Amino acid sequence: MKRIRSIPRGIVDEHVARKKFTLARYAPAPALTEFVDYHWVLHWDLDGFHDQHVLPNIAVHVTFFFPGACGVYGPGHTLFTHRLEGRAHGLGVRFRPGCFRPFLGAPVRTLADRSVALEAVFGREGTAAAESVRNASGDQEMIAAVDNLLIAKHSALPPAARTVAAAVETIAGDPEITRVDQLATSAGLSARALQRLFAEHVGCTPKWAIRIYRLNDAARNLADAGSPDFADLAARLGYSDQSHFTRDFRAVTGSSPGEFARSARRAVPAQHERS
Template identity: 40%
Template sequence: MIGKTRPPSVDPAKPRGVLRTRLDHGEFQHARRAPSAALAGLIEHYWYVGWDLRGLPAQQQETLPHPNVQLIIEPGAAGIYGVHTGRFTRLLEGQGRVFGIKFKAGGFYPFLRTPVSTLMDRSLGVADVFGAAAQTLESEVLACDGLDAMAIVAERFLHAHLPAADAQVERISTLVADIANDRSVTSVDQLTTRTGLSKRALQRLFQQYVGIGPKWVINRYRLHEAIAQLQEGKPVAWADLALELGYFDQAHFIRDFRKLVGRSPADYARVESAGRR
């Protein structure tokens, strides 16, 4: 059995993994809504992003990956996206809006019924999973004005396609929430102790339900924690932060950070500091 979730060491209500916390100009909206109790075991939240840059230069937004499948709808495009292993970059221009359903880690498997790892770094059309009814979902969501109305449409659709209950979903989603919220989790060995599962069994469980291995999930959430600390603007001792996040030394931390974010921790901190002035 998985141990009880420890008190979170990070704020679960605050979006994590957004590399640019503010745009240089224009209007930008970001909102989230929790699912109903009936869907809370499968859905993390619904989200909405809107922007208005008409007459202004385009701006680039970047986000870090999460171990979640997402169903995303916007004018002219809709899809189901598996775990993306690199940072996601989007050029925002003109006026636009996007609605998303973020499934809990493991929460999309009951809909897909095949290993979620088959979706890693790729996407499917919504109809590939939900059939012709996907067209109704897309059109009704895009006809809505605002997140609340969009979420109601999504809830109605998901209720109509609710899969059979799967006890493993709660198990894996609780474990991933532990990893996300407890910064002391820095190794797969710790997970084997908590769960009583072998490393091989954990790997199979994560590949089937989450779509990526447990080591990757741990590493990404610890890097999310590093980003959050740098965004707060507090002085950072890099060697201490690296050790706190489970790295053997500062060099390995900087290497992983640069590979994912595209710049060193110090460079990222300087850019964020300049944006706050």
């Protein structure tokens, strides 16, 4: 089974995180590639505890952790923090933004900034899959159990979901997209129609989706730059002034651009190990 990068962007203070847990990303079964970006598998064994912070994102995640949390987590607007303690393992599924509604059977906006029990979406089959993950002897057995659950539950991706998923990929792939009107033009839709699609299938506004991706771009730039020019970075990300960029960046990451850059530079050796 194909394995993807060991430590993804989005984890705050990677240099600390790498000492607290192991994380691997795996591709889903071929039948699920239209719906799922990847599976992520965590293992940790700690004497005490570790509070791990993760940047907010617009994807739906379904998690199977023992002991810990099994559930469905919607797109968020704030820094996510999870306490790791003791010895545990588990698997999470990151769905492509815009592609979870066929599983949910309701607008994804109903999941925004909240989570629901696994059984609320997947019923008894979800409980059975969770038990299979709990008893699995390795990563591949966990992944197979979850893939089987999702394959049994999925239906065709509707055209509207394809449209909005493509719009999200446009945001992700084109750093020049900093405004909703640019995205609407690219998608061939009115701004109002685009907003309706995002609420239904992504669970957030297109403005927030753009902001999250651009701020993640900022985090990547700050991590890679030797001596970042904050004013220039703010301008390239579509901000009219540096102070607005700083406020948004702090709200999403929990630190100022300068603090984030200093912390990221301490992680440079760990990042080089991934290449």
